[in-house]
Structures are given as C-alpha cells and as structure tokens.
Amino acid sequence: MNQVPSQILFGLYHDEEVLLQAVREARSRHLEIDDVYSPFPVHGLDNVLGLTESRLHVAGFIYGLIGALTGFLFMTWVFTRDWPIIFGGKPYFSAPSFIPITFEMTVLFASVGMVVTFYTICGMGPGVTNPTLDDRITDDKFCIAFTLGESGKEEEDNLRRFFKETGAEEVHVKNC
Amino acid sequence: MSAPVSALREPLITGQKTYHAITEDICSPTEKTPTTAWVIAFICAVSGLALYVFSVTWTIWVGIGSWNLNRTINWGWDITNFVWWVGIGHAGTLISAILLLFRQKWRTGVNRAAEAMTIFAVICAGQFPLIHMGRIWLGFFILPYPNTRGPLWVNFNSPLLWDVFAISTYLTVSILFWYTGLVPDFATVRDRAKGLRRKIYNFVSFGWTGSAKHWQRWESLSLVLAGLATPLVLSVHTIVSFDFATSVIPGWHTTIFPPYFVAGAIFSGFAMVQTLMLTTRKVLKLEDYITLEHIDSMNKVILATGSIVGVAYLTELFIAWYSGYIYEQFAFYNRVMGPYFWSYIGMMGCNVLSPQIFWSKRMRRNLFVTFLMSIFVNIGMWFERFVIIATTLARDYLPTSWSYYSPTWVEVCIFIGTLGLFSTCYLIFIRVAPVVAVAEVKGILKNGGDQYVGPKANQSHH
Numbered sequence: 001m002n003q004v005p006s007q008i009l010f011g012l013y014h015d016e017e018v019l020l021q022a023v024r025e026a027r028s029r030h031l032e033i034d035d036v037y038s039p040f041p042v043h044g045l046d047n048v049l050g051l052t053e054s055r056l057h058v059a060g061f062i063y064g065l066i067g068a069l070t071g072f073l074f075m076t077w078v079f080t081r082d083w084p085i086i087f088g089g090k091p092y093f094s095a096p097s098f099i100p101i102t103f104e105m106t107v108l109f110a111s112v113g114m115v116v117t118f119y120t121i122c123g124m125g126p127g128v129t130n131p132t133l134d135d136r137i138t139d140d141k142f143c144i145a146f147t148l149g150e151s152g153k154e155e156e157d158n159l160r161r162f163f164k165e166t167g168a169e170e171v172h173v174k175n176c
Numbered sequence: 177m178s179a180p181v182s183a184l185r186e187p188l189i190t191g192q193k194t195y196h197a198i199t200e201d202i203c204s205p206t207e208k209t210p211t212t213a214w215v216i217a218f219i220c221a222v223s224g225l226a227l228y229v230f231s232v233t234w235t236i237w238v239g240i241g242s243w244n245l246n247r248t249i250n251w252g253w254d255i256t257n258f259v260w261w262v263g264i265g266h267a268g269t270l271i272s273a274i275l276l277l278f279r280q281k282w283r284t285g286v287n288r289a290a291e292a293m294t295i296f297a298v299i300c301a302g303q304f305p306l307i308h309m310g311r312i313w314l315g316f317f318i319l320p321y322p323n324t325r326g327p328l329w330v331n332f333n334s335p336l337l338w339d340v341f342a343i344s345t346y347l348t349v350s351i352l353f354w355y356t357g358l359v360p361d362f363a364t365v366r367d368r369a370k371g372l373r374r375k376i377y378n379f380v381s382f383g384w385t386g387s388a389k390h391w392q393r394w395e396s397l398s399l400v401l402a403g404l405a406t407p408l409v410l411s412v413h414t415i416v417s418f419d420f421a422t423s424v425i426p427g428w429h430t431t432i433f434p435p436y437f438v439a440g441a442i443f444s445g446f447a448m449v450q451t452l453m454l455t456t457r458k459v460l461k462l463e464d465y466i467t468l469e470h471i472d473s474m475n476k477v478i479l480a481t482g483s484i485v486g487v488a489y490l491t492e493l494f495i496a497w498y499s500g501y502i503y504e505q506f507a508f509y510n511r512v513m514g515p516y517f518w519s520y521i522g523m524m525g526c527n528v529l530s531p532q533i534f535w536s537k538r539m540r541r542n543l544f545v546t547f548l549m550s551i552f553v554n555i556g557m558w559f560e561r562f563v564i565i566a567t568t569l570a571r572d573y574l575p576t577s578w579s580y581y582s583p584t585w586v587e588v589c590i591f592i593g594t595l596g597l598f599s600t601c602y603l604i605f606i607r608v609a610p611v612v613a614v615a616e617v618k619g620i621l622k623n624g625g626d627q628y629v630g631p632k633a634n635q636s637h638h
Contacts, residue, residue: 039199057396060404112352127382138384
C-alpha cells in the first residue's frame with residue numbers, strides 16, 4: 001500500500017474458516033490489518049474485514065449508458081443528417097432497426113470499460129509485478145498481513161501472540 | 177465446521193482433495209513435457225490447419241469461382257459452417273455466464289475449457305463471412321469508418337451488419353470474461369514456476385496478489401460480465417437467425433427462428449463441450465474434477481435443448497400447413513421430400529430422435545454413449561443449417577432457376593481446415609493454461625468435495 005520501505009509481518013493459515021475467525025479476532029482487538037490474501041474468494045471475508053461494497057458495477061452502468069447513446073445517436077445522425085437513404089420504404093429515423101446495434105454497443109462499452117477500470121484500480125496490467133508475500137498464497141495458504149510501524153518490539157510481540165492464539169501455522173517478516 | 181450437506185447432490189470433486197492437491201492436479205499438465213497422445217493430436221491438428229491455409233489461399237487466389245455456389249444457391253457450405261461454429265460457441269457462455277447467475281456449482285469444473293471453446297469456435301466462425309467476400313482485402317468495408325466516398329456509411333438497417341457488431345462484441349466480451357477468470361490461475365502457475373517460465377507467467381498474470389479487495393472486485397466484475405454476457409449470447413444467435421428471418425424467402429421468413437436458433441446453438445455447443453471434456457478429462461487425468469455428475473448434467477441439457485429443437489421443427493411444419501400459403505407449404509414439403517431429403521433425415525435423426533436415449537440415467541452416465549451422441553449431435557446440427565440454407569435456396573420462386581448444389585474439394589477442405597484451426601488452438605490452450613478454473617474449484621471444495629458431502633463425510637470430518 002505505502003511506498004516507504006516497511007516491514008510486513010504476516011501469518012499463514014491453512015483453512016479459510018480459521019482465517020475468518022482470526023480476522024474477526026483481529027478486528028475485535030482493534031489490530032490494523034494491512035491486507036488479507038487468499039487463493040480463492042473467501043465467502044463473507046469482505047464483511048468481516050469491513051470492506052465497503054465495490055462500486056465497479058456503477059461504473060459499468062455508466063459505460064453501458066455511454067455505449068448505448070454512442071451507438072443510437074451515431075446511427076440517427078448518419079441516417080437523418082449525414083446521408084439519408086431510404087431502405088425498404090422505411091423512414092430515415094427507423095428506430096427499431098437501430099436496436100440490435102445499440103444493444104451490442106452497450107454491452108461492448110460496459111464490458112471493456114469495466115475490465116479496464118478493474119485492472120487500473122487494482123494496479124494490475126500486462127507485465128506488472130506486484131510484490132507477493134509467499135508463493136503458497138495462490139496455492140493453499142491464507143494470509144493476514146500487518147505493517148510493522150515505528151513502535152517496534154512491543155507491537156511485534158503483540159501481533160505474534162495474536163497469530164499464535166488464532167492458529168496461524170507460520171509467521172514471517174518480510175521487507176517490502 | 178460443516179458445510180450445507182445435501183443427501184441428493186452427488187459430490188462434484190472426488191478423490192478426497194485438499195487445496196494443494198487441486199493446484200497440483202490442474203497445474204501439473206502445463207508443467208510436464210507433452211504426452212505422446214498430445215503430440216499425435218497436435219500433429220493432426222496442425223495438418224488440418226495447413227489444409228485450411230492452403231484451401232483459403234486457393235479461394236482467395238482463384239476466387240469464389242472455385243466453389244460450387246451459383247446464382248440460385250449463393251449460400252452453401254460457407255454460411256452453414258459459419259452458423260454451425262457460432263452455435264458451438266454458445267455453450268461456453270451459457271456454462272460460464274448463465275449457470276453463474278443460476279448459482280449452478282457444477283459449472284466450475286467445465287467453464288474454463290468451455291469458454292476457451294467459445295473463443296476458438298467464434299474465431300473459426302468469423303473466417304467464413306470474410307472468405308465469402310471474395311475480395312478479402314476489402315473486408316474493412318463492413319466497418320463504419322469515415323471515408324472519402326461521402327462518407328458513405330454502411331447500412332445499419334441490415335441484419336448482416338448487425339452480425340458484424342454482434343459477432344465482434346461477442347468475441348471481445350468472451351475473451352475479456354475468460355481472461356479475467358484466468359488471471360488468478362496464471363498467478364498460481366507463476367508462483368510454482370522458476371526462471372523464464374516464471375517471467376512469462378508473471379507477465380500474463382498481470383501482477384495478481386490475491387488481496388481481499390481484489391477478490392471482492394473480481395467477483396463483482398465476474399458477476400456483471402455474466403449479467404452482460406447472458407443477454408449478449410442470446411442476442412448473437414438471434415441476430416444470426418435474423419440473417420434469414422428478416423428476408424422474404426419462404427422457409428426463412430419465420431418468427432420462430434430466434435428462439436429455435438438459440439436452443440439449437442446451446443444444443444450443439446453442449447455436444448462439442450462433451451466431445452472435448454470426455455477427451456480432456458481422460459488425457460489430462462482430470463476425472464476427479466470433471467465427474468460423471470458433470471457429464472450427466474450436460475446430457476440433461478442436451479436432452480432438453482434437443483427436444484426444444486424437435487418441437488421447433490414440428491411447429492414449422494404445422495405452421496406451414498396451417499398458414500394456407502402455398503409457397504410456405506412448398507418450401508417445407510421440399511425440405512422433407514425434395515432433392516435434399518437425406519439432409520432432413522440426418523437432421524431429424526441426429527437432433528431429435530437420438531438424444532431421446534438420454535431419458536435413461538444409465539445412458540447419461542455412459543461415457544461411450546455420451547461421446548457417440550456428442551458426435552451425432554454435431555453432425556445433426558450441421559445438417560440443420562444445411563437444410564435451412566441450401567434446401568431453401570435450391571427451389572426458389574422461378575422453376576427455371578431451380579438448381580442443385582454440392583461442394584467442391586475447396587469448400588470441403590476449408591471446413592475440415594477450420595476443425596484443424598480449432599483443435600490447434602484448443603491443444604495449445606490445454607498446454608499453457610490451467611484447463612479447470614483452479615480458484616473456483618477450490619471455492620466449492622467444502623460444499624462439493626466428496627470428503628465433505630460424500631457418504632463418508634461425517635466419519636472423516638467431525
């Protein structure tokens with residue numbers, strides 16, 4: 001999260017149920033969790049962590065609206081203003097036959113826009129390397145990470161005690 | 177902690193897997209040297225691809241005259257193949273999107289490969305309208321771009337142009353959906369790899385870390401993409417059916433076409449998924465993830481959609497008779513009894529009669545029968561498109577221009593060639609990417625794994 005070189009203390013758990021319990025415990029002890037990593041989306045983790053709901057779908061709606069308007073208004077402009085042609089005796093502004101393309105443009109803009117937004121806000125993209133704490137996090141380990149602040153030894157001992165009590169299998173420190 | 181256990185549902189993951197075992201089983205085929213079976217299959221596929229390149233080059237070099245199309249029958253194997261391939265693509269989106277919205281957990285075992293199949297099938301489909309243009313170098317004329325001829329725009333009222341937008345949007349959205357699902361799994365492969373391999377998978381995994389916030393957004397994105405892909409997939413084959421239904425040709429000009437084409441598309445797509453899954457699970461030893469339960473479920477879909485298609489065929493015949501319109505009546509008489517009667521028999525036999533075997537549970541769970549049926553259905557659905565296209569065109573309004581059409585070697589080779597193109601893409605895919613969605617399978621382990629929901633669940637876990 002922050003760019004200043006800092007130490008990360010993290011514990012690895014073997015099961016998502018234990019992880020959820022530990023996150024609940026950490027929250028009740030008012031420990032400031034830096035991040036939680038898991039090999040698959042853990043059901044209910046965002047509630048326990050207190051994450052706000054993602055607004056990605058709102059962005060998707062806006063992109064879709066832009067796509068719909070782009071498609072419909074462009075076709076309208078072409079057939080009523082730029083080069084009006086009569087097709088099959090229909091009026092220049094034949095809205096029903098604009099619907100299929102308007103729909104496709106809605107879906108296209110919404111999907112492409114959302115995917116680009118997703119990778120941008122997550123700081124991901126082709127060739128991006130984000131630091132990872134342990135190679136087994138994408139395999140079978142569930143990780144809670146804390147940033148070690150200035151307060152030093154006492155805080156670290158407190159966190160290590162927390163990991164021990166909540167059933168972490170391993171505890172490590174990593175410089176990031 | 178006990179997961180919700182259902183006495184009725186069979187386990188979706190067998191073999192008492194742990195999370196690590198899942199990673200190991202699914203990622204290891206990408207890490208080993210290819211097996212002999214894969215190498216032989218790949219040689220065959222690339223030979224097919226070479227045939228494709230040769231016959232397409234021939235078509236472009238010589239011109240469309242190298243095909244047997246004539247003034248009466250101006251759509252033949254090319255458009256038949258186009259519709260066939262687009263239809264096959266639909267099952268992938270159905271499995272990944274519609275079953276996601278319906279919360280069907282069995283989809284996780286097959287969605288990755290089915291989505292890959294969608295993409296490759298749509299790529300194959302897209303070849304045909306382009307080659308059919310004859311002057312492929314003018315293919316960009318189908319796009320509405322500002323030009324020096326006015327600008328003269330494309331006809332936005334034409335279903336053929338709707339097709340351009342539908343197919344290209346479908347391909348784009350399918351790729352985005354598939355790749356978004358692949359990113360966490362590529363990260364899994366990355367974290368197991370070393371050296372150059374690690375660098376490559378690091379590039380393609382986009383810097384995935386597995387952070388809780390990222391997973392939350394990822395799930396939100398997947399859900400909305402599924403919500404968008406669902407009407408999209410229905411729109412694509414609806415628009416393909418408009419190519420026919422909005423014309424004034426008896427036999428094509430019917431309002432039943434959109435639902436009938438969509439059902440047929442899902443039907444043929446599931447058959448292709450079965451063909452691929454039965455071979456993939458065997459060759460890559462994934463029987464614990466693509467179980468008989470999955471095959472059973474897919475056979476049920478085949479039975480349902482096959483019967484829908486059957487009802488559509490009969491409805492068409494009934495409405496033709498009931499309409500009292502002689503041209504419509506003749507068009508359907510000609511389909512059943514005309515010069516192409518054999519393709520009608522092939523269609524009815526393969527699509528409507530043969531899937532009825534799946535009313536029996538034993539047959540649905542028999543691998544050999546399933547494999548044979550999947551081939552039958554694919555042949556039947558190819559016949560269906562041929563019946564609709566060639567049979568109808570062969571007998572038009574003027575008996576003087578009635579004609580008969582059979583393909584030249586070039587047309588046959590292009591079709592066989594696209595099978596090569598498709599298989600080459602698929603075989604490369606199963607070598608480089610996890611063929612089952614690793615993260616999603618892990619997510620259902622506790623309510624779909626046999627150690628949690630199987631008969632021995634209570635002894636081993638409490």
